[in-house]
Amino acid sequence: MSNELVPAAIRFAAKRGFIRTAAQSLASVIPTTGVVVALTGDWLVAAGLGTASAVVTAGLAGAASYFSILSQGIPDAYQVTPSPDAVKEPSDTEMLYAEDPDDE
Helix, strand or coil: CCCCCCCHHHHHHHHHHHHHHHHHHHCCHHHHHHHHHHHHCCHHHHHHHHHHHHHHHHHHHHHHHHHHHHHHCCCHHHCCCCCCCCCCCCCHHHHHHCCCHHHC
16 A cells, blocks of 8 residues: 555646646636736736736646645546557558548
């Protein structure tokens, strides 16, 4: 039995969740900057405030994802068990004699 408080797989999933959520949140830089331009009329202030707010939001959202996965484990929706057929690699013979879909 391991003495780890949080298993390595859950820590890894939490790190991936942080990165994924933070990256998705950073996509808000452009609309956030657009809103600040509309409110202030100053492009320099808008770029600074828009970028700063997007970075802070990304960090907070990423942290929320990280701690959620650490505390509750890997969500069931993220745990996919592939069927044996899905991971079967075709043999060289199957590749050689496979029908080309473009021949129709």
